[in-house]
Amino acid sequence: MNKNIYIIRHCEAEGQSSDSPLTEKGVIQANELSNFLSSDIKVDRIISSPFLRAIQTIRPFVENNNIEIELDSRLSERVLSSTFFPDWMEKLEATFRRMDLKYEGGESSNEARNRIVEVVNDIVEGNSDNTIIVAHGGVISLLLNHYDNNFGFEQWKTLSNPDVYLLHLTKNDAHYKRLWKVD
Structure with missing residues (x-):
């Protein structure tokens, strides 16, 4: 077995809802990504992911390559909670330390990680x-954490829009590397 999985985080979007489109900059990024x-x-x-921003991110590549x-x-983004938290960043960080921590209306890190795995x-x-x-920063960081326990909250914060990682899997090994060069 020899599998290459290119993990792409969507380009810059106008918001976090499932129907948020890419910004003008995000559309340019999608073409550069292609x-x-x-x-x-x-x-x-x-x-x-079925989220609009993910589909729009890969659309130029799809159209140019007829795939x-x-x-x-x-591959949808993880829902942290159905409740608004003014301190959501601290709440998110806690879920990287306690993978089964679950807030009202949300899913734990383990639940989100299990579905992308x-x-x-x-x-x-x-x-x-x-x-x-093509997915989202939260769920991608949990996938990378599955292969490397050191990939956590601090690494999540360094993800860019877009971002590209290559996950290479063989029968006996799994490793990843970042391919996208951040300015």
Whole structure:
């Protein structure tokens, strides 16, 4: 087994709701991302969060390469809580230290991590060797934490919009590296 999974965080968006579109800058970023991905990355399959900003992020690449987007709700952003927290950053940080901590109407870090890991496990079982997944910073950071316990809250804060990581999986090994160069 030799699988490459390109993990993409969406470009700059106007908000956090599922129907928030990309900003003008985000649209430019999506085109730059398409050029970056087209340079030397082979892609067999694309799976995206159903959130509009994720779909709009990968759309230029899809249109230039005639590949279909599969939508998967397991790649949706994690809901921290249905309650507004003025100190949401501290609440989020606590969920990286206590992975089962769960706020009203939200999901724990373990729950969110388990669903995105399921997507990766499905990819591993499938026939595609080079897959793109497009998702969101919170759930991506939990996926990377699955492969590296040192990837936590502080690393989440360093994610950019967009961002690209390559997760390389073999029968006996899993490692990732950041491919996107942040200015």
